[in-house]
Amino acid sequence: MPLLEHLAELRRRLLWSAAGLLIAFLACYHFSFQIYSFIAHPLVAVMKSRGEEPTLIYTQLYEAFFTYIKVSLYAAVFVAFPLISTQVWLFIAPGLYRSEKKALLPFIVATPVLFLAGAALAYYVIFPTAFRFFLSFQTPTAHPAADGMQIELMARVSDYLGLVMKLVFAFGVAFELPVALTLMGKVGILRSKTLKKFRRYAYVGCFVIAAVLTPPDVLTQTGLAVPLIILYEISILCVRLVEPKLDEE
Template sequence: MPLLEHLMELRRRLIWSIVTFVIAFAICYHFSGAIYRFLAAPLGEIMRQKGEQPHLIYTALYEAFFTYIRVAVFGATFLSFPMIAIQAWIFIAPGLYRSEKRAFAPFLIATPVLFLVGAALAYYVVFPFAWSFFLSFQTSDSGGMGIELQAKVSEYLTLVTKMILAFGICFELPVILTLLVKVGIVNTAQLRKFRRYAVVCAFAVAAVIAPPDAITMLSLAIPLVGLYEVSILTARWVEPRRIDDED
């Protein structure tokens, strides 16, 4: 295509993506209360186990409203991602050879799957342990100064979405490393040589992203180390074969 037609095609794909996101945002905002209750369910379950009435507070008049807006944006991002990815593929695919399309297809499938696995690990495994640990610092001393959790809706949403996105993105490590090996930027020998540094980087990333407690950091660092080893194995399958000059 000429450059102008490429720009018109890009505009069409952007319009489809934006319209999809707006529709998904409207749907998610309608169900924003239910989505937030789903995100808050792990904390509510821990509170019930401790004999407390589950509750969250907000201290500004507009805080709950903007929290629901952020919930809708978060949900719309998840709902509209398949359509956005499809539009990106429709725009890029005509410029690829058939062999290149076959090579990229597994990565396109693995990307959302691994992201969902990481998000599910954070929600179903990490959250219950982390919230139970944090709630263990409450005290109910009738004769002294008790300590009680009064979690704000906005702060809780920020923590939950940050951890879900962090776990989901970190679980894309096999896709990224395998793709780098596929295109020849790195090789498996370099990945094996970098293994000890990768372990240190995994714990450093977990310390920065996760809350400052050992349970949450280990819950992210250990899977990262395991994913790095998986990346080496998958990279061996797609690594280009080197042909000697004599051959």
């Protein structure tokens, strides 16, 4: 295909992706409050379990509006991802051999599945535990050492959304570790023996990555580091299955 036809095809795929994203954004904005309520549910559930009134505030006139815009955009990317990934595949697939398509297809399918698994772990396991830990630092006026002073959480809607999306993205991307390592093993860049040799350094790296991507508390960092270590061990097995066999082996 000539260069101009490649560019025309790229333009067509980008237009389809942009149109799908715009339609998804408009639909998600209509349900932005319900989507935000779903995102805030872990915090709300923990506050209700403590007998507290679940309240989120905003301190600037435009803060709630732009928070709903961000919520709609995040949700639209999630909803439109199948269409966007399909358009990307339709653009690159004609340039691949049949064997290359067969080799890449499992990785393409596994990528969103593992991302959702990481996001689900963060939402259903990490968030309730972390929020319960953070809320434990509130001090009611009835506390013996409070002396009439009360320390109470007043979470902002934008700050909460930023924290939640950062953790969801961190866990989702971290769960792509088997895909990345297995793909490198498939093309011969990595060997399972190499991964075993540097296992101890990888464990340390998992905790470092968790410390960088998550808030500075031990619970959340451990909640990401331990799954990363497990995924690293799974990656060793996957690389062993797909790596090219050397003559001397």
